[in-house]
Amino acid sequence: MSHSSPEQTCMQASLPTAIGATLAAYAWERNKVGQSGASLHRLHGRSDAPDLFLKHGTGAIADHMTDEMTRLRWLGQFVPVPSVVHFVRTPDQAWLLTSALKGKTAGELLASRPELGPAIVDALAAFLRRLHAIPVEACPFNSDHTVKLRLARQRIDAGAVDVDDFDDERAGWTAEQVWASLQDHLPLAPDLVVTHGDYSLDNLLMHDGEVVGCIDVGGAGLADRYQDLAIAWNNLGDYGEALPDRLFLQYGLPFPDRRKLRFHLLLDELF
The missing domain is CATH 3.30.200.20 (Phosphorylase Kinase; domain 1)
Structure with a gap:
């Protein structure tokens, strides 16, 4: 790396x-x-x-x-x-x-100080719980899967999907194959919370062991909580198997919904 x-x-x-x-x-x-x-x-x-x-x-x-x-x-x-x-x-x-927010991104910290992995994951989970605890009735933005599916379809039709950037699990797939697989996971019963929209390691700033802010929030809004969990879980997979599992435990979901997880990982490929 x-x-x-x-x-x-x-x-x-x-x-x-x-x-x-x-x-x-x-x-x-x-x-x-x-x-x-x-x-x-x-x-x-x-x-x-x-x-x-x-x-x-x-x-x-x-x-x-x-x-x-x-x-x-x-x-x-x-x-x-x-x-x-x-x-x-x-x-x-x-x-x-x-x-400018102070600190380094969670991705920078994990790359330079991998021994801090468990503490970083705990901080990411704590901040995500805080974000997801914002009252849904206060949020004026809708970013749920129906909105994102519509945008994804537009991106596919415009040829804007970078198929070379797909995860290894879907290497060689076309955008249409991802779209077809998404349909196999519908209908989806969303558990709506206020989401970041792209809760990746590069979008969380950390200082003194805590998340001190988030950036790139253009997709924030009401969506299923797995919208955020799936992206963070997938990012953490680059650092071994223990950290992704720890994310769900610290967040409070010891038995994650694997179907929702797969759906949101597929959806993210199209953006």
Whole structure:
């Protein structure tokens, strides 16, 4: 596994006037990690101002960033997330400027300190319980499997699914094969909670043994709890068999629903 820096120094990007003045005298680094389709820069180096992150996208990515902005502002009432410093939207572009959270991602910590695996999993489970405890009646966003299936179908028809990125279990499959397998798992009786939408190791920031915030929340909303559990469980599988099992135990599900787990792993392949 590579431990190279996920960032590289770069020149300042072209910016709307409303944001440009805010970012004077910052040093810029482009983040090379992630699959959101947006460009992401870390802005740092000012002793008189905090570090920031700037995300930019066009087309459908700009739409997703608009979703992320509204969810950041809502989720911040309940769990730590980056604060929205500035947001600019034009018909075909979006710029989202947010505060930088302290800490390292759970993925970075596991890669560099594998002996901390059990403690990291316990922290991930605790934060997920906190997220899933947000009252469902307070959530204005619907991200359940019916919504995601509709979006997945659109992505398949547009040829936007990266079949080369499928998990080893589905290596060589087509997107249509994944779609057909999903149908075999329906109907699904959802146990709705407020979900992150992409509860991966790269989207959870940790400091002093605790999760101190989550990022990339554009898909947050009401969905079955296995939407989050499946992604975290799958990520942890890269670090052995014990950590995924520990996640369910610490979360409070010693006997996970394997059918729901398989369904959400299949669904995630299409995004």
